[in-house]
Amino acid sequence: MAAPQAVRRTSRNVSKISVTSLSAWFGQAQVLRSLDMSIEERQVTAIIGPSGCGKSTFIRCINRMHELVPSAAVSGSVLLDGQDVYDRAVDPVLLRRRVGMVFQKPNPFPTMTVRENVLAGLVLTRKLRRRARADEVIERALSQAALWDEVKDRLDAPGGGLSGGQQQRLCIARALAVEPDVLLMDEPCSALDPIATARIEDLLHSLRDHYTIVIVTHNMSQATRVSDKTGFFLGGDLVEYAETNQLFTSPEDSRTEDYITGKFG
Amino acid sequence: MTRQHTDREYEAELQRVRDYLLPMAGLVESMIADGARAFLRLDRELAEATTKADQKVNQLEVDTDELCLLILAKRQPLASDLRFITTAMKMVTDLERIGDLAVNIAQRALALDRAPNPQTADVIDGMTKAVLSMLREALAAFVAHDTGRARAIWDLDDAVDGHYRELCDHAQELMQSDPCAVERGVHIQAVAKFLERIGDHATNLGELVVFMVEGQDVRHRGKLDDHRRQKRDTGA
Numbered sequence: 001m002a003a004p005q006a007v008r009r010t011s012r013n014v015s016k017i018s019v020t021s022l023s024a025w026f027g028q029a030q031v032l033r034s035l036d037m038s039i040e041e042r043q044v045t046a047i048i049g050p051s052g053c054g055k056s057t058f059i060r061c062i063n064r065m066h067e068l069v070p071s072a073a074v075s076g077s078v079l080l081d082g083q084d085v086y087d088r089a090v091d092p093v094l095l096r097r098r099v100g101m102v103f104q105k106p107n108p109f110p111t112m113t114v115r116e117n118v119l120a121g122l123v124l125t126r127k128l129r130r131r132a133r134a135d136e137v138i139e140r141a142l143s144q145a146a147l148w149d150e151v152k153d154r155l156d157a158p159g160g161g162l163s164g165g166q167q168q169r170l171c172i173a174r175a176l177a178v179e180p181d182v183l184l185m186d187e188p189c190s191a192l193d194p195i196a197t198a199r200i201e202d203l204l205h206s207l208r209d210h211y212t213i214v215i216v217t218h219n220m221s222q223a224t225r226v227s228d229k230t231g232f233f234l235g236g237d238l239v240e241y242a243e244t245n246q247l248f249t250s251p252e253d254s255r256t257e258d259y260i261t262g263k264f265g
Numbered sequence: 266m267t268r269q270h271t272d273r274e275y276e277a278e279l280q281r282v283r284d285y286l287l288p289m290a291g292l293v294e295s296m297i298a299d300g301a302r303a304f305l306r307l308d309r310e311l312a313e314a315t316t317k318a319d320q321k322v323n324q325l326e327v328d329t330d331e332l333c334l335l336i337l338a339k340r341q342p343l344a345s346d347l348r349f350i351t352t353a354m355k356m357v358t359d360l361e362r363i364g365d366l367a368v369n370i371a372q373r374a375l376a377l378d379r380a381p382n383p384q385t386a387d388v389i390d391g392m393t394k395a396v397l398s399m400l401r402e403a404l405a406a407f408v409a410h411d412t413g414r415a416r417a418i419w420d421l422d423d424a425v426d427g428h429y430r431e432l433c434d435h436a437q438e439l440m441q442s443d444p445c446a447v448e449r450g451v452h453i454q455a456v457a458k459f460l461e462r463i464g465d466h467a468t469n470l471g472e473l474v475v476f477m478v479e480g481q482d483v484r485h486r487g488k489l490d491d492h493r494r495q496k497r498d499t500g501a
Contacts, residue, residue, distance in 0.1 A: 221341045248343045250480030260343045262275065263268040 016041035016182065016212040017062060022076035024057050024066055031057045033236040034076065039229075044204055044213045046223035046244065049233035050259065055216045058233065059184040062214065063099035064092040080182070097125055100175030104187040106167035108174070110160030114151050117159040117170055118142060121178040137177050145173035146203045165196020172203065176211075183207065185215040189222065201226050220260055224248045232256045278336050279346065282329060282353050286360075289325040290404045292318060293360050294397060296367035297463060301393040303374040304456055305386050315371035322364035329357045345477075352477040356407075359466040359473075363400070366459045366466075373452045373459075381453055385435045389453070392428035392460045395421065399467035406474045415478075418471035419486075425464035432457035 017039040024032040031054045039045050047055045060066040061074055064085060078085045085095055100121075108117045116123075118138045138155065142148040147169040151162070159170050168188060175183060189197040204226045207213060217223050223230050224244055231241040232253070240247060240256045251257045270276040296315050303312035333354045336342060342350050381389060399421045406415035433454055440450035475483045 220343060224343070249347060251344050257344050258268055261346045262270045262272055 015039060016081065017214075018077075018079040018082075019062075020077045020079075022058070022061060022078060023074070024054070024061055025071075025073040026069065027071040031236050032061070035236075035238045037231060037238055037241060039212065039214060041212050042208060042210070043228040044208050044215060044226050046227035046230040047214065047216045047233060048218070048220060048223050048230060048260075049239075051218075053233040054236045055233050056186050059101075059186060059214055059216055062182070062184060063096050063101060065096070065101065067092075093125065097121070097178045098180050099182040099184060100178065100180035101184045101186070102168070102171050102175055102188045105191050106164055106171050108159035108162070108167050108170050110158065112159055113156045114142075114159050114162070114170060115155040118173050118177050120174055125178065141173040141177040142170075144176050144207065145169045146199060146206075147173055163196070165192050165199055168192060168196065168200060169203065172200075176207075180211065182212045182214065185213065187216055187218060190218065197222070220248070232259060234259070275336075275340055278332070278340070279349065282332055282336070282350070285325055285329040285332065286353055286356060287404070287408070289322060289329070289357065289360050290400070292322055292325070293364045293367060294400055296322070296364055297370075297393065297397055297400070300367040300370035300374075301389060301456075301460075303371045304377065304452075305380060305389060307374055307377055307380050309375060312371035312374040316368050319364045319368045322361055326357045326361040330354060348477045348480060352473045355473055356470060359469045363463050363466045366463050369459045370456050373456050377449060377452050379449060381449070382439075385432070385439070385453060388428055388432050388435060389456060389460075392425060392432065392457070395425045395428060396460050396463045396467060399425065399464055400470070403467050403470035403474065406471060407477070410474075410478045412475045412478050415471040415474035416483075418468055422464050422468045425461060429457050429461040 015038040017037075019035055019037040019039075022032055022035045022037075023030060031052075035058065047058060049055050057066055062078055062080075062085070066072050066074060074086065080095075080099065083090070085099075109120060112120065115134075115138055118141050119134055122134075122137065139148060139152075142151060147166060150166060151157075151170075159167065162170060168191075172183075172188075189200050192200065201222065204213060204215070208228075215223075215226065227244045229242065230244045230247045232239045232247065232251075232255075234255055240251055240253045242252070247256065248260060251260065257263075270279075296318050299311050299315045299318075302308060303315060333350050336350055340346070380386070399418050402414055402418050402421065406412065406418070436450040436454040436457070439453070440447045469484075472484050475481060
């Protein structure tokens with residue numbers, strides 16, 4: 001039997017992630033209904049829609065976190081660089097190294113230091129062998145997360161002692177430390193104040209050059225500021241998917257128009 | 266029926282913008298008619314009343330802009346709401362300029378020594394009616410979200426341009442035939458220009474309605490295409 005592998009990187013595909021006929025269930029309840037969506041490489045793609053429309057489930061299907069929920073089921077395909085992430089040969093743990101995730105609430109390991117938090121992913125996947133490399137990874141990841149200058153003198157302090165915005169950037173640094181290709185962000189700023197939110201948004205502008213980012217957000221102004229393309233989900237369907245500028249100024253579907261102008265419900 | 270916003274206060278704020286715009290448009294419409302009438306009849310009182318009315322137009326411009334700015338800050342409007350607010354902010358600028366032009370026409374009445382002759386007066390009257398018709402159509406299109414009516418305004422502007430050329434000819438003939446009438450001829454020419462500019466602003470309003478409803482920017486039709494074509498052909 002072949003050893004489990006991470007999805008191979010290829011350069012043939014125009015889209016980084018290609019979703020076809022993706023459906024997802026929690027028990028009997030269908031939360032995604034045969035979605036087709038193509039997410040382009042090194043772009044920020046925003047997912048918007050009302051609560052319960054399947055946004056979070058959608059991104060959790062991309063890195064196979066959905067299947068961790070008992071009674072969850074998935075059908076259809078999710079291709080990452082052309083290879084189906086649901087292929088039996090794909091190891092979900094290795095997949096999640098390539099497809100990192102940042103959650104709504106900052107969740108650093110509270111008893112671990114800043115340093116240990118950044119390295120947690122590498123330690124768990126046994127990718128860290130040398131101390132010198134560890135220092136290099138820490139500085140790179142924290143710099144990429146725009147946190148290095150603020151914490152470089154307290155790397156051995158507990159991660160839980162940082163402010164909310166710093167904790168969220170620490171989580172981003174933790175995700176970046178394993179050098180993913182894709183970063184999934186599930187409402188990463190909803191628990192943050194406007195300054196911390198601005199820092200994360202500024203960070204997204206610099207990260208888009210190196211990573212493919214998919215961000216779920218309830219904040220439509222944020223989607224207009226940070227994303228290249230936006231998908232509007234409703235009742236498990238992808239109603240409209242377009243260039244962000246187009247979708248927020250002249251949406252084609254009246255359901256999108258009603259939702260983004262607040263005429264929904 | 267158009268769906269209402271879930272937030273009723275927001276809905277009321279957008280309605281207030283409409284409530285500022287429409288009376289403002291009605292006011293400048295009266296000012297054009299009054300300014301032209303004052304010029305044709307040498308009615309100083311009406312000319313001064315027209316000038317005074319402009320203060321209210323200016324105030325409505327400032328109030329509308331202030332309200333739109335507040336809505337942008339508070340609501341971060343999107344899609345049709347965003348197009349409506351940006352359209353409103355541009356419409357008040359055009360309407361305010363139309364008000365100024367009506368004042369300019371009225372002030373020529375104060376400077377005129379004698380009323381224009383009947384033939385010239387007929388053309389001024391016809392041109393005034395034509396620009397008023399354009400303005401009314403633009404507002405009707407705005408209220409009804411009717412882009413067909415908005416687009417039809419562009420054709421009406423051709424008639425205004427025709428009147429403009431005719432008036433310029435009248436003014437020229439007048440000045441050539443009677444050296445004492447040069448000043449009057451200059452005033453007639455100026456009024457023709459003011460009315461022609463009002464027609465241009467009414468055209469702008471029609472274009473804004475198309476943008477507001479369809480999200481399509483139709484300003485500078487043709488000219489931008491020519492420019493792009495020229496750039497492509499020259500490789501610039």
